[in-house]
Every structure is written in C-alpha cells, then in structure tokens.
Amino acid sequence: SIFHIFGFTTTPDAPLFFFGTLFYFFYQQYLEKDKPGIAILLSLSLVGALYSKYHAVLLVVFTLIANPKLLSRKSFWLIAASTLILFLPHIFWQINHDFPSLKYHLKEREADHYQFQFTYLFLIGQLFMAGPLVGWFWFYRIVKFRPTDVFTRTLVFNFVGTIIFFLANTLKVAVQPHWTLIGFLPMVMLVLIALQPQHKPKWLQPILFLNLFLLLLMRFGLMLKNPVSMKIGVLKSYFGNPEWTNSIRQKARNAYVIFPDQFQNPSWYSYYTNSQKGFAYDSRFYRRTQFDIWPIEDSLQQKRIYYVTDAPLNEISADKLNTAKGIFYGHWIDQFRSYQKMQVEVDSAQIQISAGKTIPLQLKIKNEYAKPVNFSNAGQHFPVVLRAYVMQGDSMISNQMAEPDFNQLQFKPGEIKSYPFNLKTPLKKGNYNLLFSIKSPPFAGPRSSPVINLTIQ
Incomplete structure (x- = not known):
C-alpha cells in the first residue's frame, strides 16, 4: 500500500523509491560482474537516492554490513569516490548554511520526553504500510526466510536493519x-522470493484480492471525491485545494500570502497560483522548514502582506473566508516585520540553578541577513521584542521580555553582538526547556535560539 500512495503523491520519498530500485538492480549486476561501467551506474543511483533523502545512507551502511567483502574491491572505492564528488555540492551547501538539515534531524526534531505511543504507533504503521490485511504475513515470512546468497542477505540486512534503526528512533522522536x-524495497523482493507457488498458503489469494479491493476503494474514493474520503484524516487534504486557493486569491490579489506553522498551505497556494506568493511563518510552536532557508522573507520586510489563519486575531480586523477547505481568516498587515534569520545563542546548552533565582545570561545575537537590521520601534505599528519562554512539555510556565535597551540594537550583515538578559527562574523544582524568540505581533515569534535544558534544583 505504501507504493500505491507514492504513485500520486509528490514527496522526496518518490524519487528515493526510484533510485533505491535502481540501486538494487545495479547492485545485483555488480555482484556478478565487477565492471567500471556497472560501478558508475551504481554510484549514480546512490547519488540520486542521497539527494532525494538522507535515509539513503542506510542503503550504504546495511549493504556493507551484509557484504563487507565489497571493501576489498578496487571498483568499490571508485563508487565511493564518484559518489562523494557528485554529492559535494550538497555538502558545501550544508557547510555554508551551518548544517540546517543535520541540526533539524539530530536535535530540533527530538521530543521533550519518550512516549510509548511513538513505539506502538510506529509498529502498527509498518504493518499497515505493508498491506492492511497481509502486512503481518509478509513480516512473518521474512523472519523465517534464510538467505542463500550475498544478494538476498543484503536484502534481509537492509529490511531488518531499517526497521530496527527507526524503531530505536522512537525512543526520542x-x-x-x-x-x-527505503526498507520496503527489499521487503517486496524478499516476499516474491519467499512466496514461490509451492510455499504459498491457499488462504492467501483471497486475502490478497480483498487487500487490493481496499486499496482500489480508497483510490476511487479520491478520484470520485467520495464524501467519506473527503472527511478522513490525511485523505481530505487532497480535496478542494484549487477552490481554496481561488477564495484566498480573490482577497489577496497580487500580495504575498503568509500561513502559520506549516509548509503545505503556502506550497499549495504557490502551486495553484503559478507563483511564489505563498510563504510559511514557522513559529516557536513549530519547526523550521525550507521557507526559513529560502530568501523569500528577506524581500517581504516592510511590505503589505495578507496573513491567513484558521482563527481571527485580536490585534487586527479580519476577512472571513468561506473556502472549500473550511473557514479561514485573512488579515492585512501593512508593514510586515519578522526576524526568522536572527539567531540567539547561549553559552551553555544546559543550565542548573535554584528555584526562584535570577540568572544573568550573556546572549549572542547574530544577524544572518545580508542587510542591516535595526530593532528600533520608531514609526512601527507593531513593536519587536525579545522574549524568553520557559516551557515544561507543551505548557508555557513563564515568559519574560527583554529590557527596553534591546530596541537600541543595530546590526550590520553578519554581525554578532552580546546582550545581557537576567532570567527569572521558575519557583518549582523540575526540568524545563528555555527558548528565546525575537517576535513582532501579530506573529507568535520564531525559534530564535536552540532549546536549552533548564534544571531547577
């Protein structure tokens, strides 16, 4: 069922699936014929998979674990060198942008604490992706399968290794x-190998047809806009996007339209208007997306924009938009002001202090913009402020605003300045998260700093 979904959904997983398939195709040939031409094709498929998604690294790791003798082949080092050379542009991009992808995957995406639902929902999801009715049987047959050659051993290691790797990740995210x-590709091949006609149980055929019927039912529900499908979780996101876009565009006209805390809505808006007028404002409640990296926000400063939310804001009047996807509210902001790229750093990622105390922090604020930044509120309708938020789980325990002298700060492009901040700590002992945000209403403020562990003793 997972492959069916990516037949009509555009995500990085679709090209990952394509290049992963090519990898296994050329890898099987490479095992039989150690030729430079096949090695180059194997390298190209691996590069394509890596550019699609970082998960492709697992292909390399588990393939080498399954077949360490590859290291003794001279052509293997040709594959490694050519793959590295072709992937260098992305590595340089990561270096020049301070490794945003690595920071996101290794730190920013982590949950505050482990939740058991992370694990059991993952396991249920894997069975469902393999097939709503037959997924459990595929897993069972693979567990019983015994590899007979290097290629099938590689398939087993990649499938089992991928599942175990992400199962372990449920402890933190x-x-x-x-x-x-990336692990379901070898699963399909292993199932086809294991289920030879003489080993296929009689009851499996009708279950497979029923499984296929359910998939077709879902697919036709999407095609024919079945009322039931249009109300089911993720499926409803496939409906009404052109009409929704048109309803907003009638109000926004040619202005940029900003949506809070998700990348899907601005992407849909840009796609259906054939423009780049959609933009995501990612607040401290959300995570960073590609919109935080693209130089769109820079060009919006002080311009008139249209801010679309799912609830009206108190600060400004709103247009009520009855769209195909529900009711939204549009707000005109005459002088857009945001500081998504301003970075706040604290010397320590962990702070320990007694309850009810005041701790002097020396913040380092860096201007990541290619132009000067001035925090002055003179002539501005909405003031810019620096706030410290102390959180415990999803609950905000306290927030504290910087002193008025914060608004005297001015930065040249790339400049870093120190700023003293006297933080008042919570009155109760416990573990908290501390986050700084440079915000200007009506926006909630971005994650201007990394999350800092605050322990009150």
Whole structure:
C-alpha cells in the first residue's frame, strides 16, 4: 500500500523509491560482474537516492554490513569516490548554511520526553504500510526466510536493519511510517522470493484480492471525491485545494500570502497560483522548514502582506473566508516585520540553578541577513521584542521580555553582538526547556535560539 500512495503523491520519498530500485538492480549486476561501467551506474543511483533523502545512507551502511567483502574491491572505492564528488555540492551547501538539515534531524526534531505511543504507533504503521490485511504475513515470512546468497542477505540486512534503526528512533522522536520506505524495497523482493507457488498458503489469494479491493476503494474514493474520503484524516487534504486557493486569491490579489506553522498551505497556494506568493511563518510552536532557508522573507520586510489563519486575531480586523477547505481568516498587515534569520545563542546548552533565582545570561545575537537590521520601534505599528519562554512539555510556565535597551540594537550583515538578559527562574523544582524568540505581533515569534535544558534544583 505504501507504493500505491507514492504513485500520486509528490514527496522526496518518490524519487528515493526510484533510485533505491535502481540501486538494487545495479547492485545485483555488480555482484556478478565487477565492471567500471556497472560501478558508475551504481554510484549514480546512490547519488540520486542521497539527494532525494538522507535515509539513503542506510542503503550504504546495511549493504556493507551484509557484504563487507565489497571493501576489498578496487571498483568499490571508485563508487565511493564518484559518489562523494557528485554529492559535494550538497555538502558545501550544508557547510555554508551551518548544517540546517543535520541540526533539524539530530536535535530540533527530538521530543521533550519518550512516549510509548511513538513505539506502538510506529509498529502498527509498518504493518499497515505493508498491506492492511497481509502486512503481518509478509513480516512473518521474512523472519523465517534464510538467505542463500550475498544478494538476498543484503536484502534481509537492509529490511531488518531499517526497521530496527527507526524503531530505536522512537525512543526520542515520533517516527513517520513512510520513513522506512527505503526498507520496503527489499521487503517486496524478499516476499516474491519467499512466496514461490509451492510455499504459498491457499488462504492467501483471497486475502490478497480483498487487500487490493481496499486499496482500489480508497483510490476511487479520491478520484470520485467520495464524501467519506473527503472527511478522513490525511485523505481530505487532497480535496478542494484549487477552490481554496481561488477564495484566498480573490482577497489577496497580487500580495504575498503568509500561513502559520506549516509548509503545505503556502506550497499549495504557490502551486495553484503559478507563483511564489505563498510563504510559511514557522513559529516557536513549530519547526523550521525550507521557507526559513529560502530568501523569500528577506524581500517581504516592510511590505503589505495578507496573513491567513484558521482563527481571527485580536490585534487586527479580519476577512472571513468561506473556502472549500473550511473557514479561514485573512488579515492585512501593512508593514510586515519578522526576524526568522536572527539567531540567539547561549553559552551553555544546559543550565542548573535554584528555584526562584535570577540568572544573568550573556546572549549572542547574530544577524544572518545580508542587510542591516535595526530593532528600533520608531514609526512601527507593531513593536519587536525579545522574549524568553520557559516551557515544561507543551505548557508555557513563564515568559519574560527583554529590557527596553534591546530596541537600541543595530546590526550590520553578519554581525554578532552580546546582550545581557537576567532570567527569572521558575519557583518549582523540575526540568524545563528555555527558548528565546525575537517576535513582532501579530506573529507568535520564531525559534530564535536552540532549546536549552533548564534544571531547577
């Protein structure tokens, strides 16, 4: 069922699936014929997979674990060198942008604490992706399968290794079911190998037809806009996007339209208007997306924009938008002001202090923009402020605003300045998270700093 979904959904998983398939195709040939031409094709498929999604690294790791003798082949080092050379542009991009992808995957995505639902929902999701009715049987047959050659051993290591890797990740993050797609490629091949006609149980055929019927039912529900499908979780996101876009565009006209805390809505808006007028404002409640990296926000400063939310804001009047996707509210902001790229750093990632105390922090504020930044509120309708938020789980315990002298700060492009901040700590002992945000209403403020562990003793 997972492959069916990516037949009509555009995500990085679709090209990952394509290049992963090519990898296994050329890898099987490479095992039989150690030729430079096949080695180059194997390298190209691996590069394509890596550019699609970092999960492709698992292909390399588990393939080498399954077949360490590859290291003794001279052509293997040709594959490694050519893959590295072709991937260098992305590595340089990461270096020049301070490794945003690595920071996101290794730190920013982590949950505050482990939740058992991370694990059991992951396991249920894997069974469902393999097939709503037959997924359990595929897993069972693979567990019983015994590899007979290097290629099938590689398939087993990649499938089992991928599942175990992401299962371990559920200890610190909610793993999306489709992240294991790179492991489902070898699963399909192993199932086809294991289920020879003489080993196929009689009851399997009708179950397979029923499984296929359910998939077709879902597919036709999407095609025919079945009322039931239009109300089911993720499926409803496939409906009404052109009409929704048109309803907003009638009000926004040619202005940029900003949506809070998600990348899907601005992407849909840009796609259906054939423009780049959609933009995501990622607040401290959300995570960073590609919109935080693209130089769109820079060009919006002080311009008139249209801010679309799912609830009206108190600060400004709103247009009520009855769209195909529900009711939204549009707000005109005459002088857009945001500081998504301003970075706040604290010397320590962990702070320990007694309850009810005041701790002097020396913040380092860096201007990541290619132009000067001035925090002055003179002539501005909405003031810019620096706030410290103390959180415990999803609950905000306290927030504290910087002193008025913060608004005297001015920065040249790339400049770093120190700023003293006297933080008042919570009155109760416990573990908290501390986050700084440079915000200007009506926006909630971005994650201007990394999350700092605050322990009150």
